[in-house]
Amino acid sequence: MFNILFNLSLGIIGGIISSIIVSRIFMIQGNYHEQINSFNLLIRKLGYIDGIFWGIRAVLEVSYDTDEKIKNEMIQKGYKTKNEYYAAHPDDDWISKDNLLNDLLNEIKKIAKSTKDEFLFSNITETNLTILLSKYRDYINSVLSIKKPSFSTIHDLESQSKLITHEFEMYQKKSNKILIQMVLKDKLMIALYIFVILIMLLTIISYLLNW
Incomplete structure (x- = not known):
């Protein structure tokens, strides 16, 4: 009877230890996947910001080309002010570049602000991910500090964005x-x-x- 109960006790204890090990592994795995999924959602917002920056770049390029065209025509036809040029082209649809850029920049900052708020409730604790999250936070702070968009500013931020995205892709490969x-x-x-x-x-x- 002692041998039977002893072996039974060993089996029960072994089963408990095994279940604890398996449960702990699944818990670590689940928590880790949640962290990766959370960062993946943040990366999507990075894509939204990049898309709007592309729009700002397009506006700046068109605006530059238009300014050059207006400048050349003013010289050719002797217009002294832009108001004279606009008066000579009453049928053209004139859109305020500054208003459009401000609207796009405000939309970017709205996304950046919501992203920064998400950082406060982030469940990311894995060391390498926290390092990457710190770079992302620096990027968001740079976006929020923009006063007036320019080609150089957009280029620098696009480079940071691409670097963060690339590093996260490399990170996923070794997850x-x-x-x-x-x-x-x-x-x-x-x-x-x-x-x-x-x-x-x-x-x-x-x-x-x-x-």
């Missing part, structure tokens, strides 16, 4: 290795590893000493 490292370095898992190893050592020692 399985990072997950394994997280499991191996987890404190509870380390305690379970040590416990199992001690049991195995005691078993071997008891066998060798014929206890």
Whole structure:
């Protein structure tokens, strides 16, 4: 009866330890995937901002070409002011470049502000992701600090955006290795590893000493 109950106890204890190990691994995996998904959503907002910056660049390019055209025609026809030029072209649809740029920039800042708010409630704790998140935060702060968009500003921010996106893509490719490292370095898992190893050592020692 003792041997039966002893073996049964060992089986129950082994089953409990195994279930704890499996549950812990699934919990670490689930939490890690949530972090990646959260960052992926932030990357989508980065794409929205890039799209609006593309629109601002297009407005600046068209505006530059139009200004050059107006300047040349004013010289050719002797217009002294732009008002004279506009008066000579009453049928053209004139859109305020500054108003359009302000509207686009305000839309970008609205997205950037909501993204910055999301940083406060972020569940991202993995070391490499937090480093990448810090770069993203610097990028958002740069966007929010824009007073007037220019080609050089847009170029710099687009470079930062591409770098963040590229680094995240490279990070995703090695996410399985990072997950394994997280499991191996987890404190509870380390305690379970040590416990199992001690049991195995005691078993071997008891066998060798014929206890």
